[in-house]
Amino acid sequence: MQLDNRAQTLLKALVERYIADGQPVGSRALSKISGLDLxxxxxxxxxxxxxxMGFVSSPHTSAGRIPTPRGYRVFVDTLLTVQHGDIASLESKMQALNGHNPQQKIITNAAQMLSSLSHFAGVVMTPRSESVFQQIEFLRLSEKRILLVIVAPNGDVQNRLLLTEVDYTPAQLIQAGNYINHHFAGLALTEVRQRLQGELSQLQNELSTLMKAAVQAGSDAMEDSGDEVVISGERNLLKVNELSSNMSSLRQLFDLFEQKTGLINLLDMSSRASGVQIFIGGESQLVPMDDMSVVTSTYQVNGKVVGTLGVIGPTRMAYERVIPIVDITAKLLSNALSY
Structure with missing residues (x-):
């Protein structure tokens, strides 16, 4: 539905004032802050x-009005002026997102940074990528017990204990590790598993069995490593008046954080679109709360989208601040994880 310029100006002024102080906005206040001679x-x-038209509503406690989720949507889509002036200061605060840390540490730092800068909850979906390895090593712990060490290209290390039917010698373990590293380093373990089926027939059967078990265990280890989504700053939402005063909303929100399924689905859905996405109120269907909004963006590794991050906060959030925070964090995380 099209709004004329006067209605747009008044709606913009009302939303901005309500975001700033959380109080219903009356006509007299609007006449002063809108800049219109009305x-x-x-x-x-x-x-x-x-x-x-459903863009504002009147709380029964006041003659002033507040924006509805539909009003916020018009504001965000057509009236919002994003603040880019503090990008340099944001980037300086995000030095923790550097590529020298293990991947899970970088992901955790990103979630904490989103929370710290927005003062709400920061969420990051861990990268969904193929389990590529750089090096595999076998260490004999005792008879029929072998420690499998898998090193990813980004430096992350995963360990798995292999219980074997054969007592392999140190020389055999070195031979098996050298074979896998020489022929398959840099490939996804799923691809290695397929190629092993046809390439190991000429090797000793014992080593063939060991290497197949190692690849399967390595694939499982890398897929299981870390949480699917990292959340930081949930308690910041307890400081938001419209949330802390509504126990039903709080209970629903923390159920979402605890179960994570709906949150993961929302982030996964966001990964199919480019740029910053904004879900206001119950728009996402997966966070069905009118007083909550989610701002998300995808991030990449080596040019390929592998995950989504974002900020969860009240519908009454300063979108002009939160949008660049999410956008810049996504870009910095992409740089930190690429190799």
Whole structure:
């Protein structure tokens, strides 16, 4: 539905004032802050039209009005002016996102940074990528017990204990490790498993069995490593008045954090779109709360989208601040994880 310039200006002024102080905005206040030369009576008529169209509502406790999720949507899509002025300071605060740390540490740092800068909850879906390895090593612990060490290209290390039917000698373990590293380093373990089926027939059967078991265990280890989604700053939402005063909303929100399924589905859905995505109120279907919004963006590894990150906060959030925080964090995380 198209709004004329006067209605757009008044809606923008109302949303910005409500985001700033959380109080219903009256006609007299709008006449002062909108910059329009309109009488309070004219403004009341425009507000009545906006309310009839579903963009604002009137709380029963006040004559002022507040934006609805539909009003926020119009504001975000057509009226918002994003603040890019503090990008340099944001980047300087995000030095923790560097490629010298293990991947899981970088992911955790990103979630903490999103939370710290937005003052809400930061979430990062861990990368969904093929389990590529750089090196494999076998260490004999005792008879028929072998420690499998898998090193990923980004430096992450995963360990798995292999219980074997054969007591392999140190020389055999070195031979098996050398064979896998020489022929398959840098490939996805799923691809290695397929190629092993046809390439190991000429090797000793004992080593063939060991290497197949190692590749399967390595694939499982890398897929199981870390949480699917890292969350930081959930308790920040307890400081938001409209949330902390509603126990039903709080309970629903923390159920979402605890179970994570809906959150993962939302982040996964966001990964199919490019750029910053904004879900207001119950728009996402997966976070069905009118007083909550989610701002997300995808991030990449070596040019390929592998995950999503974002900020979860109240619908009454300063979108002009949160959007660049999410956007810049996604870019910095992409740089930190690429190799």
């Amino acid at each position: 009488s309070p009576a004219t403004i009341r008529n425009v507000m009545a039209d906006l309310e009839e």
